[in-house]
Amino acid sequence: MAGAFPRHEKSLEALRSRGRFRQLMPRDGHDFASNDYLGLAGSDVLRTAASDALARGVPVGAGGSRLLRGNDAEHQRLEAEAAAFFGTEAALFMGGGFTANQAIFATLPQQGDLVLYDALIHASTHDGMRLGRAETRSFDHGDAADAGRVLRDWRAGGGTGQVWIAVEAVYSMDGDQAPLEPLMALADAEGAVLVVDEAHSTGVFGDLGRGLAHGIANRPNVLSLHTCGKALGASGALICGQKVLIETLINKARGFIFATAPSPLNAALVRAALQELQQNPARRDQAWQGITHAQAEARRLCGLEGFQSQILPVVIGDDKRTMGLAAAMQAQGYDIRGIRPPTVPRGTARLRLSITLNTGAEVITAMFEDLARELEASP
Incomplete structure (x- = not known):
């Protein structure tokens, strides 16, 4: 008897035949x-932090979205400490890097804007761009000169909106670094915003692990994303940048507004991880x-x-x-x-x-x- 979902079965069989079938594997x-x-x-660092947080009454669950009753003091302490550590005006804690990236590109670029993205940008950015209203164009991987060419072509074709340049500081599958210096120069020259995903550089690169973009993170035309589930050992993500952009996300990002808040206990663990970067x-x-x-x-x-x-x-x-x-x-x-x-x-x-x-x-x-x-x- 044929299965109830023959098209899905056929699709999975095609993946098997091509060596692309995926399945969960244990550690x-x-x-x-x-x-x-x-x-x-x-680590004992985070085990101790978890024990201490529970002992002082930090909740395991948030119980609701941040805009309802889910906003815990641990979230706000983390955001204040993260903004200070990464050198930005404000920070916003979200449940994961994928959701955060999606929220950035679905919310901040407006109709008439351009998202100019590296050809190897993460899938979460692509999903955010699909949900957003801005035009999107790619440039050759790691090529700031090509980014400038694409941007100028867009301007020559009548584009007048805000340009958002999307890159990863360290690329997750290639391990190479974005040319941040020439991209920052391009952003300054063209009035663009540079959005840097520091997922794989946080904790590893930069002064005290602040990431490759730390030297420019405080600039008004830079937005950075630091995920907490990689080098920081916990989960979640911190969007760091100008207060007006953070408040826009709080008010308009569906992935923030309609999602249950991250665990306050997890926020306490991220705080401990940031302290470990500074103290050790x-x-x-x-x-x-x-x-x-x-x-x-x-x-x-x-x-x-x-x-x-x-x-x-x-x-x-x-x-x-x-x-x-x-x-x-x-x-x-x-x-x-x-x-x-x-x-x-x-x-x-x-x-x-x-x-x-x-x-x-x-x-x-x-x-x-x-x-x-x-x-x-x-x-």
């Missing part, structure tokens, strides 16, 4: 897959020792180089070969995941190696030794 083996860059997610810079230094070691071993053992961050993509190309290599490495005790389209462009399926404080130097070296053998043996 197992040495961590080369998470975004827990500073090892905070399972040795944690970040230790993380960079591991990152530098991994980059050197990737070059020495596998001939892989050109990495700019804690994210080391090993581009394979073919989807099925990529997943076969991932399975082989998993069988040897390494939690390494294969990344396929549509997460990355067609023909660029890859192993995404993430270097965190959860994995020591000896394991990193052993992993690259095993990876070298698997790459040589893989057809």
Whole structure:
């Protein structure tokens, strides 16, 4: 008997045949897959913070949206401390980076505006742009000159609205950095707003882990997003920028207005993570020792180089070969995941190696030794 949803079954079978079927996997083996860059997610720092917060009566649940009864003192303390730490006029805490990015681009750019985005921008930005009313155009990945060309073409065609330039400080699948200096110069010259997603740079890059855009974050034409579920070890996201933009989101962003507020307990954990960045810079230094070691071993053992961050993509190309290599490495005790389209462009399926404080130097070296053998043996 045919299933109740034959079109869905056919679609899933097509994914299986192309090596793109996804399924949930348990955590197992040495961590080369998470975004827990500073090892905070399972740390005593956050365990103690959780215990202390519960002891002083911080609620686990919010009980409603922030605009109803869900606005807790922990949310407001976090926002004040985050604005001070990241050097911005105001901050807004939301439930996750995807929701926050979606809210930014669905709400702030207005009809007649232009969102000018890097070709490899995150899916959450794309979803926000689809919900918004502004025109959208892409520029070549990491190419500020092309961004300027696209912007000027739009102006020449009659575009007169506000321009919003959307980039990731560190790109989640390539690990490379946005050219923030020339993009900031472009924004200044053209009266544009630079929106920087610091998801993979928060905690790792910048003074005390404030991110790659910290030096420009206080400027009126910069908006930054710091997610809390990666290096900060908790969950949620902080949108940081001018007060007028934060108040616009509070009043108009559907993803904020109609969503139950993030857990006040989680806000307390993010506060503790930000305090850890300030009080224990040795944690970040230790993380960079591991990152530098991994980059050197990737070059020495596998001939892989050109990495700019804690994210080391090993581009394979073919989807099925990529997943076969991932399975082989998993069988040897390494939690390494294969990344396929549509997460990355067609023909660029890859192993995404993430270097965190959860994995020591000896394991990193052993992993690259095993990876070298698997790459040589893989057809």
